[in-house]
Amino acid sequence: MAGSNGVYAPLRRYAHITGWGKALPDRVVANEELARIVDTSDEWIRTRTGIEQRYIATDPAETTATLGARAGRAALEQADIPASKLDLIICATSSPEHLFPSTACIIQDHLGASRAGAFDLSAACSGFVYGVSLARSLILAGQMETVLVIGAETLSRIVDWSDRGTCVLFGDGAGAVVLQARAVPGGVLSTLLGSDGSGGELLAVPAGGSALPTSLETVAGGQHFIKMDGRAVFRFATRVMAEATRAVLEKAGIGIDDIDIVIPHQANHRIIQSSMRQLGLPDEKVFINLQNYGNTSTASIPIALCEAIEQGRLKPNDKVVLVGFGAGLTWAATAIQWAAPTEREVPLWRAGQRSATYGLARMRSRFLRFSRQVEGSLLSEEGEGWSDALSERISRWRRSRQPEE
Ligand code: COA
Secondary structure, three states: EOOOOOOOOOOOEEEEEEEEEEEEEEEEEEEHHHHOOOOOHHHHHHHHHOOOOEEEOOOOOHHHHHHHHHHHHHHHHHHHHHHHOOOEEEEEOOOOOOOOOOOHHHHHHHHHOOOOOEEEOOOOHHHHHHHHHHHHHHHOOOOOOOOEEEEEEEHHOOOOOOOHHHHEEOOOOEEEEEEEEOOOOEEEEEEEEEEHHHHHHHOOOOOOOOOOOOOOOOOOOOOOEEEEEEHOOOOHHHHHHHHHHHHHHHHHOHHHHHOOEEEEEEOOHHHHHHHHHHOOOHHEEEOHHHHOOEEEEHHHHHHHHHHHHHHOOOOOEEEEEEEEEEEEEEEEEEEEOOOOOOOOOOOOOHHHHHHHHHHHHHHHHHHHHHHHHHHHHHOOOOHHHHHHHHHHHHHHHHHOOOOOO
């Protein structure tokens, strides 16, 4: 664009949320049901946390990646773009499928996002907002156009179901957003990330990493489950949520009174109320849905965002704050000027077309696995000429499927 002095100024870019989606396992577990497993009560859980029920992935086929992929698909649907348009998939998770490969790569394969880079982000419950912050930076720097940020969890698989201090708190689920570069001012205005590693032991899964590798002793000692000092985390959370909200608003040049809605990490209604009262924010400006989901860690903010949109709580131009805290210790906040239309009719034929592309993604994945197996078995046959030629052809074909540098 030429300025008055004839010098070409680069177009300004903004990072907008253009799609959102959530996914939950089928099984709902109410407080009363937990009271039959551990020494607790519906009354204790409700009054101390606000939680009434949570979703649990009881089907072993439902995993962090399947939930993340479902939420990702819903977000792509809402943004009305195919997975092949994605430049990057960031999966924030506290319950990854493996140490490696990353859950994000498994989701990339499920979605058939053939051009996308993919990695997991470990910042516990702050991870989703960390991911949004990173996606925004990549978009504003002109490095990427379209990024999928997912928060996905199956915490029920790493919770000690005999520890009443933790097992009543957590739930499974996933949420996702698509961020895209736009020339329209607004979108993600500012972000703030924080950490304090000195509090690492307050909330941790001690074993299974390189510090304490899996052994008979670690398994027998329950060291692969979530361990938490609830009171200390409570104190940290109530302080940091208010501070992070104030700081991120200051960076965006927005006053507290200008906020339309805060969507905080859904851990405990007492933490949320105490933090938001420190800011002088009235209850009607704070979105809470933890009664239905419990604490879904990285998924809690995107699930709450989706539900706030479904309930008509967000309108174009609204000023929205997402703020979270978690193990690490970590905290993160972002201020957003909402721009996306919250209602969009996607024609049926396009939904059908999308679903067909996911079928193709499954076929593509199977074919890539199969070709790798064939290549492996041919290469092991002592370098016969024809097998070398065939494996070279397969490698060439596979290289042709990779995006250009
Ligand atoms: N049911 C019944 N009693 C329970 C219980 C349960 N599920 N869990 C703990 N208790 C008991 C304790 O044993 C204790 O009994 P005691 O007084 O006889 O020792 C009593 O309830 C009070 O425990 P306390 O830990 O002081 O309760 P609390 O009011 O601090 O609430 C938490 C506990 C966990 C709900 C609260 O500390 C919290 O939410 N902390 C933050 C946790 C969090 O958000 N973690 C995730 C971060 S992302």
